[in-house]
Amino acid sequence: MTRAARGSFCLLLALSFAVPAGASYGIYVGRELTADGSVLLGGTGEEVSSHWLEIVPAGTHPEDATISVGVDERANYPGEFIEIPQAPRTAKYITMNYTDYEGFPPPLTNGGLNEHGVAARDIWAPSRPELAAMTPEPQRGPNYSDLSRIAVERASSAREAVAIIGALMDEYGYSTYGGNSHLFADAKEGWVVLNFAGGQGLWIAQRLGPDEVRMSYPGYIHEVPLDYRERDDWMGSENFTSFAVEQGWWDPESGEPFDANAVYGNGEGRSEGVRIIEARLREQAKDGGVTLRQMMDAVRDPLISSDAAGYGQVAHIRQRDPHPELKMLWVAPTGSVTAPFVPYWIAGSEVLPEFGKHRYLTKGQASTFVRPDFAIQEASRFAGRLFKRLMYYTCDAPARFLPEVTEALTAFENQSMEQANAIEARSLALFKAGEPELARGVIDDYSSARARAALELGGALLGSIEARHRLLEGLQAPVDTREIGTRHGPYVNCRID
Template sequence: MMGMDSDMQRILRAGCGLALTLAFAAPALASYGIYVGSGLTADGSVLLGGTGEEVSSHWLEIVPAGTHPEGATISVGVDGRATYPGEFIEIPQVPQTAKYITMNYTDYEGFPPPLTNGGLNEHGVAARDIWAPSRPELAAMTPEPQRGPNYSDLSRIAMERATSAREAVTIIGGLMDEYGYSTYGGNSHLFADANEGWVVLNFAGGQGLWIAQRLGSDEVRMSYPGYIHEVPVDFREREGWMGSANFISFAVDQGWWDPDSGEPFDANAVYGNGEGRSEGVRIIEARLRQQAMEGGVTLRQMMNAVRDPLISSDAAGYGQVAHIRQQDPHPELKMLWVAPTGSVTAPFVPYWIAGSEVLPEFGKHRYLTKGQASTFVRPDFAVQEASRFAGRLFKRLMYYTCDAPARFLPEVTEALTAFEDQSIEQAGAIESRSLVLFNAGEPAMARAVIDDYSSARARAALALGDALLGSIEARHRLLEGTEVPADAREMGTRYGPYVNCRVE
């Protein structure tokens, strides 16, 4: 820890045992995002990782670019079942939307599925969507019905339209300014491109309050929840800041901040829950900064951070790492690594913007899909539903592994890491093959190379999951036994405690 200050050393030393358990005693359904700037990575790329935490099935989609007729609109908002009831409105669609890769899901009361937390688009813009609670007095001001795009609408629209992280902020800020915002209590976004990142806070209350801060090449930021602390009073005149025109004045009018007090304007303290980043977030950020000092954060290390059992658990619907390089070999070779459920026990599989194929096993299934329990399967969906669901396979592996993590987690982590290292090693050769075909004027053949490889790795991931599950299931029964609750009426919990692989 040469060169580190005493506070950072203390944080890193605290990174084990009960301290970490308490640090991450946040509620489920929260989501997290991790940004590492290009000046701190081993290869000069920007890394953006994280997950969504929702009680839902999750499935991979590669959404093609689209053209839309003049006058086309999209429906945004929430309905009357939401925590803060609302009604849908129509807003204009743009003539051309971008291709993007995302994980979709269905469950959030009153929010119309499919929902998304972001992903990666053809312009190299990556997004993560993270909770950020608003202060109760502000949330109580939310009008009924509320109107305007919700967090998923904003994430999807950013993926469809943004050509840079900065533009993503201007797009969603402009939508909030013009059409309002439908909240579940407060939210944030992390956007990144090859040059920079931006964190955006969207506050509840129907007052149109939002603030955005630029993250530079020498920064690490973990949002759990999303946070922005000191905001310059004249932020709208400063580079690296954006926000609603009333962001400072509204707090003054409410008596929540006194400009004559000498105290800085802390966005989380004034409009949020006042907690800012937790001790656990500081630990993860400090680890990444230490790795940056030791040669730069690698793609491998970012995967490890997203996989950390402190933050990847049953609540994690998937894992995601966007590897945003300064120069891609070809515009269609932008890359997103995706784990089909919580990456603590699921491998990351590489997908490129050039691809279009998603195996049925990684597509939408009925398991944990909202509203499907009371229906039968449509004939045209039979083959999809007949396939093994990757999310369910790796959930089963998680439940066995996390029931005895000291015994089983090390071998699972070792196997997943080896699988991903193989993919990382092979990816360059795959890109070179496809690049030759792109340059030869054979884009369809180039894209087929990408699809074939991603699908092959996805199949290999399933085979690895089957092998690990079979082995651990057999040994768990012999070594740990099978103990089930006598009362099986309540199998689930929405807010914890829930299954995780932390070793206490």
Template structure:
């Protein structure tokens, strides 16, 4: 075990033993390592989503769509922050991608996704990023516009680069608004660079994005962007809504004459760093160059992978790989006790054990299993299997977890 990446095993076991003491649905994370800081020159991106519902792997084929086709986006009155669905135009062609879907978060309509990997080697993660209380209070009722999952899915369907992902989402929010649960962020990456994208509550169509370059390391936990240049719309490393600074000035939250920088995380956010965000960023930088094995270990770190974690994902993005062989490493539940399995974009079928099951799936408690679904339910659901392993390991972490971790690492 590399001590620059993880704490000594005794400290890790203490954390694992307390894994249920600090369960928080707002605990998703994303990690980016630039290509100058990796062993093989690839960009590394990984992380997880924290949602209580079931999760299942899906390979979504590329599709052509007739002119005039639309897609329903947003939230309805059942969401924790209610809204109204709207229709927006669908692209004429959508890309092939791998994703982990789930069925419940803050009352949003299923199926939900945080991103994944598409055939153009664009990877996406989604991480909570709380907006300041005043923005949450401003949010219209009902709100309209695509929600975080809609945006994540649209990036997988339409983007051919991380920069294009930001451009696509920015244009959508500018035109249609954004349906929020209180503030959110995305992390996008391709073989050359990454971007962090923050979309704020309030119904004012506020968004900002920052480029992550080849020498950058970033952990979104929660998602954050600090200092933003006032000429951000002309800056090559930033993009944002036209009103991003002006709205803060109008609200009295920022004074451009005061001689202080515009710090987005302070002006618009309510998201102080959560342990171990800074620690992991520093550990990764000290340990550079980073390889895929170490990135898998970081996403598995017991300080962040826990009972509320829905799955784990890691992508190593580099040029020269055939589209069908581009790979997303996926753990079916919290990777602290679940193996990462490499799935290629070209895979034609997902094993039924990793597919959708009734366990913890929204709405399944109100109906019986249908005949065509019985054979799926007859298989052993991977998410449930490795969740049980987590509970066993947490019962006696000092005895069980070293063996579990060693076995997972050897398997991978």
């Protein structure tokens, strides 16, 4: 295939799988389907801006403390901020933050993992146009990021996370960008939540059991039992079905089940990539159970991991952690198709400057100079930019370069997984000996060492592939040098077929 033909083919392929920027995806595998009895929750955020890792400490707050939530007048559905009460105590958690969503105040988050072992993912789930058009102006209430952050700050279980954000919507409203969903998981179960646009307070949540696989892309819930408010495995707003009857969108006398996505959604079904990945995970579950390795592979799959993926995450939620502070989140600094997962534990507190906030793709930074106190962090080699460069070279000729990149990243992660048990054992011994700070130091030292090793691996791969790409592929000049980016695709991707 000629270079021009390959370019045309990749363009058509990318268009056929394009989804809105800011879509995001999440994958849940219940504990009865995993090899070690853990719950696995993986996915990414798909946002334009840079992403950076934060380990947010637990906090205590005055009785009258409040937080600002909502969106401003620049949002596609304009709103105004309101103040709501802060919790007396907020939990420690690990997250990836970012800055870019018009009208939504940074830093923004899609969730992460907290000290109680509650993991969260945030995923798009668009609402039907007639419902979205009902959104009041200005709208008020917490936005998707507010809900994600509040859930990881306050929830001690996945069920409680749902109850918290549902209560917030019921009391304060919801600031939408057009509809959204969440996946929450703990060591026992998962929950999927849909938050609909329109200002009507519509939300519904379904429990995901220990024997289920669910990939949201977009988030979906189909048949809703009419007695959902009385059932242990469902939650939702009081008006969830009655509002549809009032609007003539569903007739209870028709005999048709109440399909949440059909009634309130915009008709978006699961993509072909979702069907493929869900089926693969179910087959792996039958063959000894889904492993952590296989979940990382799913999050990395070029079907869904592209330039739009701001990072990769896999929460490994074990039934019994060696110590309460040894809960684990694996994080890739940008799209994991060409970036390695690095292990972080709740016990840790250190984030290398290379994995912290930088100017590259950070909203509003192009018109400013670097502050003196930020200079050294900015001078460090930004992990997000390094692995983006590796992505762009690799995905320009994926048949040639992607197999070797995947092989190297997989070997790196397998080494981390093999070493993690010894690190946990060393830390656990120190916790038991009454030396918690030394125990946490062991964790910080190891996570930082693996983060440095990830940078070295990325640099070596980039240097090798960059040199060979120039010799074997050559320069492909931009068609239009006036514009660099795209918000609605096609995106750079590494799909080969």
